[in-house]
Amino acid sequence: MVGSIRRWQQRHWRGRSKAERVELHTVVTWYCTPWVFLLTWLLIPLLGGLDRRPVPLVLGGLLLLVGTLQCATANRLTRPVLDHYLGRAKLPAGAQYTSAVLLGLALALVLALTALHAADPVTTRLAIGAGLLPFGLLHGLIVPVRVFLRRSAVLALLLMAVSEVARPDGLGLFMTGAVTAFGALLSLLACRCGAWTLAVLWEAERGREVEARLAVAEERLRFGRDLHDVLGRNLSVISLKSELAVQLARRGRPEAVEQMIEVQRIAQDSQREVRAVVRGYREADLDIELAGARGVLAAAGINCEIHAETVELPAEVQSALGWVVREAATNVLRHGDAGHCTVELRIQEGNVVLTVENDGADHPSPTGNTGHMRSEDHAGGGADRIPGSHGSGGSGLAGLRERLAAVDGSLEATAVGQDRFRLMAEVPLVNDEASRHNDEASRHKDRDTEASGAR
Structure with missing residues (x-):
């Protein structure tokens, strides 16, 4: 049972973006709200306040049936109306015609119970609110706010007039108007606030996507400018010297060989410069990546x-570990709902160990797989997927393993407990570097031993 719940959560909740989660929560709330009011404002009051004569019982049963149909119709229209408000799809004309007819029937039945004195005044007033809510929740998203308020005011006046004719009561007249106004305003606030929040979230989501595309385009332009700066002058010189060498060769001049040697040298220099440019884009500075990860995560509230x-x-070890920090920070932002992230860099037994741990991981899979993997694992296996990611298997860990393998390093990704995820990279230091650290440790140990002996 627990495994089924976790699989459902993974598929329907954690597999969604934050905006999709908010939308799902809002839609489910709109689905449930009419039924809650049907139960609390209609069914329970009718059970206690309805007359037990045959005609009132029939009218009360019909009112419950109409209320149920109202809730079912509202649930069926919730998604199309929301898509219409968010600009995703156009709502067909007359989509709320059935809802309007059901609202009219519900109000007519309530007024009939009022006229027959078949229910106490509190029950009939609550029944009016229960009938208005399923219609108003969606109508507030279809029409402008001013139109909704104007129509609600007209309906309130109409209900007050008919209710006064059916059962003259000054206090009852006021209560009818108050319940009608409350139901209309509650419907408007519930639908408009939720839908406006969703519109802002999706706008922010689209803004982030545009920002990401612009960043990629800017990076491409910068890369193109760097290549132009590196190759532009050298290619021009190569073109001129090649043309000069051709002219000299046609005249049988020995200087043609010298010019071609110069062309060869410039071409080799250009090749080295291009490699340096590409290497600069592929390398990552560890200190810069650590500072960048702190700033990016802090900006996201982590x-x-x-x-x-x-x-x-x-340099090669810094570059490999810098990429680990960058990839880990990216996954903390993209996957899960982390609130805290810890990055630790330490020297341990001749190895440099980088650990990134956060509390936003998904739950482990029901099979018990914790996501443990190392860089020696097969590159095409399921270990390529970082726990908490939403893809079908990414290249993040595979790319990190390739970079760490170049410096004889390893990578381990492990789910810790129910909600923590740990990514640990371990790279052996170069022999000279490791020897220097071991010597320092030995010297400290010798000094401690001598001090102890002296005491």
Whole structure:
């Protein structure tokens, strides 16, 4: 049973983005609200306040049936009306015709019970509110607010007039108007506030997508500019010297060989410069990535703690670990709902160990797989997928394993408990570097031993 609930949660909740989760929560709330009011404002009052004569019982049963049909119709129209409000699809003309007819029937039955004195005044007033809510929840999204308020005012005056004719009562007249106004305003606030929040969220989501595309385009332009700066002058020189060499060769001049040697040298320089440009884009500085991860996570409302030992690492090791920090921070942002993230860098037994742990991981799978993997695992296996991600298997861990394998490193991704995820990269230090750290540790140990002996 627990496994089924977790699979449902993974498929229908954790597999959605934050905006999709808010929309699902809002829609489910709109589904449930009419039924809650049907139960509390119609069914329960009718059970206690309806006359037990045959005609009132028939009218009360019909009112319950109409109320049930109202809720079912409102549930059926919720999604189309929301899509219409958010601009996703156009609502067909007359979509609320059935709802309007059911509302009219419900109000007519309530007024009939009032005229026959078949129910107490509180029951009939609550029944009016229960009938208005299913219609008003959706009507408030279809028409402008001013039109909704104007129609609600007209309906309230009409109900007050008919109710006064059916059962003259000054206090009852006021209560009818108050319940009608309350039902209309509650419907308007419930639908408009939820739908406006969704519209803002989806607008922000589209803004993030546009920002990401612009960032990619800007990076491409910057890369193109760098390549142009590197190759533009050299290619022009190569073109000129090649043309000069051709002219000299046609005249049988020995300087043609010197010009071609110069062309070869410039071409080799250009090749090295292009490699340097590409290497600069592929490399990541560990200190910069740590600072960037802290800033990005803090901007997303995630508390990030970084504990890093001060140590000079080889450039290739810094680059590999920098990519681990970048990928880990990206996954914390994209997957799960982390509130806290801890990054730790330490030297342990001749190895540099980088650990990134957050509390926003998904629950482990029912099969008991914790997501444990190492860089030695097969690149095409299921370990490529980081727990908490929503894809069918990404290239994040596979790319990190390739980078760490180049420096003889390993990668381990483990789900810790129910809601924590740990990514740990371990890279052996170069022999000289490891020896230096071991020597320092030995010297400290010797000094401690001598001090103890002296005491």
